[in-house]
Amino acid sequence: MAQQKKKLVEDITSMEEDFSQWYTDVVKKAELMDYSSVKGCMVIEPYGYALWENMQHDLDARFKKVGVQNVYMPMFIPESLLQKEKDHVEGFAPECAIVTEGGGEKLAERLYVRPTSETLFCEHYQKIIHSYRDLPKLYNQWCSVVRWEKTTRPFLRSSEFLWQEGHTMHETAEEAQEFTLTMLKVYEDFYRDTLAIPAVVGKKTEKEKFAGAEATYTIEPMMHNGVALQGGTSHYFGDGFTKAFDITFTDRENKLCHPHQTSWGVSTRMIGAVIMVHGDDNGLVLPPKIAPIQVVIVPVAQHKPGVLEKARELQAQLSETFRVKLDDSDNSPGWKFAQYEMQGVPLRLEIGPKDIENGQCVLVRRDNREKQFVSLENLEGAIESALSALHDAMYQRALENLKQKTFTATTYEEFLDTAENRPGFIKAMWCGDSACEEKIKEETGGVKSRCIPFEEEHLSDVCVCCGKPAKHMVYWGKQY
Numbered sequence: 001m002a003q004q005k006k007k008l009v010e011d012i013t014s015m016e017e018d019f020s021q022w023y024t025d026v027v028k029k030a031e032l033m034d035y036s037s038v039k040g041c042m043v044i045e046p047y048g049y050a051l052w053e054n055m056q057h058d059l060d061a062r063f064k065k066v067g068v069q070n071v072y073m074p075m076f077i078p079e080s081l082l083q084k085e086k087d088h089v090e091g092f093a094p095e096c097a098i099v100t101e102g103g104g105e106k107l108a109e110r111l112y113v114r115p116t117s118e119t120l121f122c123e124h125y126q127k128i129i130h131s132y133r134d135l136p137k138l139y140n141q142w143c144s145v146v147r148w149e150k151t152t153r154p155f156l157r158s159s160e161f162l163w164q165e166g167h168t169m170h171e172t173a174e175e176a177q178e179f180t181l182t183m184l185k186v187y188e189d190f191y192r193d194t195l196a197i198p199a200v201v202g203k204k205t206e207k208e209k210f211a212g213a214e215a216t217y218t219i220e221p222m223m224h225n226g227v228a229l230q231g232g233t234s235h236y237f238g239d240g241f242t243k244a245f246d247i248t249f250t251d252r253e254n255k256l257c258h259p260h261q262t263s264w265g266v267s268t269r270m271i272g273a274v275i276m277v278h279g280d281d282n283g284l285v286l287p288p289k290i291a292p293i294q295v296v297i298v299p300v301a302q303h304k305p306g307v308l309e310k311a312r313e314l315q316a317q318l319s320e321t322f323r324v325k326l327d328d329s330d331n332s333p334g335w336k337f338a339q340y341e342m343q344g345v346p347l348r349l350e351i352g353p354k355d356i357e358n359g360q361c362v363l364v365r366r367d368n369r370e371k372q373f374v375s376l377e378n379l380e381g382a383i384e385s386a387l388s389a390l391h392d393a394m395y396q397r398a399l400e401n402l403k404q405k406t407f408t409a410t411t412y413e414e415f416l417d418t419a420e421n422r423p424g425f426i427k428a429m430w431c432g433d434s435a436c437e438e439k440i441k442e443e444t445g446g447v448k449s450r451c452i453p454f455e456e457e458h459l460s461d462v463c464v465c466c467g468k469p470a471k472h473m474v475y476w477g478k479q480y
Contacts, residue, residue, distance in 0.1 A: 012342070014281050019225045026275055027154045030284050030343050040152040040159030044268070047343065048155075050292035051271050052162060056142060058194050058289065059164065059266070062186050068138045068166060073120040075143070076111040081119045085244045091211020092116065095147040097159075113146040118212070118237075118263060121167035122245040125259075131250050132171050135259060136179070140166040155272035156229070156480045163267035169259040171251070173238065176260035177215075180236040183264040184217045187232040195270065196287040196394040197221045197277050198402050199231055200425065200475050202451035207434040213263070214238040220450045220475065221398075223276035226405040226423030228450050228477040231273055234264035272480070277398050284344025285367055287394060288387040295383060296340045297326040300333055300352030310356050314349070314379070321380055322387075341366060346390050347383060365390055367397075406475075410460045415476075419444040425477045429470035431463035440465055440476065450475040 012029060015022040027033050032048030044052065060070070076099065082092075092115045099111040114120070125137060142164045152158050166183060170176035184201065191197045199221040209216035213235040221231045239258040242248075251257045278285040288294055295318060299311040308328055315326040325345075327336050333350075340348060350362040363372045363382060367390055374382040405424030409415035418426050426447070430436060441448050456473040463470050 012281060012283055015224065015279070022279075022281070023272075023276060024154070026279055026283050026342075032271070032275075033154050038159070040149055042154050042158055044162075047292055048271065051274070051286075051290055052268055054290040054292065055194070055270055056164070059186075059190055060142075062190060063140055063164075063166070066138070066182060066186065067136075068140045068168075070141060071139045072141050072143065073114070073117045073124070075114050077114055077117075077119055079110045079112060081123060082112050084119065084122075085212050085241055092147075095149070097146045097148050114143075115145055115147050116263075116265075117141065117143075117145075117165055118167060118241060119245075122241050122247060122261075125169050125242075126245050126247045129169060129247055129249050129259060132252055134249060135169055135171045136175065137169040138166075138179075139168065140164055153272075153480070155275070156269050161268050163265050165265040166263060168262045169242070169247070170262070171249075171259065173260045176238075176262050177236050180215070180217060180234050180262045180264070183262070184219065184232075184234040187219050187234070187264075187266060191219060191221060191231060192395065194287065194289045195274055195277075196391050196398060197231075197273060198395065198399045200402075200451060200453060202453040202475070204233075204451055205430075205434070205437065205449045205474070207437050208449055210235045210263075212237065212240060214240070218451050220477075221273055221277060222402045222405060222425060222477075223273070223480070224279070224401060225276070226425075226477075227276075228425065228479045229269065229273050229276070230479060231270065232264070232266040235262060237261040237263060269480075277401075278394055279344070282338075283342030285394065286344035286346060288346045288391050291344065291346050292323060293325045293340070293343070293345045294323045294387060295325075295347045295349055296336075296345045297324065297349045297351065298333055298336045298340075299326075299328060300350055300355075302328060304353050306356060307351065307353060311351055314351065314361070314376075318380065318383070322383060347386055349383075367393055408459060409464055412464055415440070415464050416444065419447045419476075423478070425450065425475045427457065427459065427473060427475060428464035429460050429462065430472050430474045431466055431468040432471040433463075433466070433468070436463060436465035446478050447476050448479060450477050450479070 012025045013021040031045050034043040036043050096115055097113040144160050144162050146160050149157050149159050188201050191199055199219045201219050204216040204218050215236045217234045219231045220228050239260055241261050242258040248256050297311050299307050302308050311326055315324055318324045346366050348364040355361050359376050360373050363374050407418045407426050409418050409426050409428045437449055452472045452474055
């Protein structure tokens, strides 16, 4: 990472001193969220919500490219409906919020505030799917869900959070399995190309898969401190739900069949990922494609003739192409520099009397504070290039962090030592027995299997935990 110069923002705890406090300081000081009177729930402030809107806009376009349509389901699920898929309800039961009264009267049937909407989608699909001609059904909804978390942290784990959940139905198992991986690839591309975040991608173990799924695939980015974050998941459900909900269709040979289902989702925890992958001791560092403000214009000596007029002219010109803010407040330039550095604005444009005289301005990159004098005639092209270079540099730094904090262990002693002393991912062989997963989690204070990567390395012939013949290479690590 480029050598940081003088720290501009003094009231943010250093991430090396206390990473958790640093994170809390950043989300508050950058005005991303505020705490609410409801335990575990937060107010997402305009700047934080703008981040979510930009993510949503980008992802929604990607979904539509593969044929997905948006719908909206009720937020309440009748208890009898949730009970239809036993494994599913058992997986979510401890986190559910339940409504027992409405309009001052006790309800005849309890209603669950949706922790996820598989059952609601299945109820609807049962009504509208009759023939193979009705398939595939590729539906997604943007909504909030409620999971009553014991320990919460802004954007990472809250009792109510925003997300999207896709639920699709397919004619064959092969088609559903293919679409499950298609959506995983959509997430992987989005993380890389929009969020500038690399990740390990693969399949969850049987123990870690989604309740009711036949297979769960995951994208696992690494935070600056070496802790993993489950960044998004895509699930193949097979026909378990469709049998439980009696969803059938007449196939091409006029036989009655059950369709095959997928589900996939990402949430506002992506905001947490952006903060913890890219942020530094001065606050946020935002990827240009989701930054609410891509360029902030700071007039220097704005009281002098022509400065504000020129700044406003540049704002009007650049707003055609970029998300631009002009700060013409009476705060000092130094205060403005610190404020927008803390908020992670990718580019700062400084314009003063001498710049106007020379037909130029100064562009300053957020990630490394690199200054560039740019001719006003070539400004749009220079900004485009600077934003692209900044994105690439952010991705490379994150990739280097991932590489530096990924270790290999071939013995249990080596595994335990790494888990204790070197935060990050540990690549190690595994026998396939969930008992070894439990033992590792207990003896390391929370290291879990993150995923079985699609491209496995052969590190040894035996399980790192029990010494039995190994079946897979697994990425292990602690998670948020």
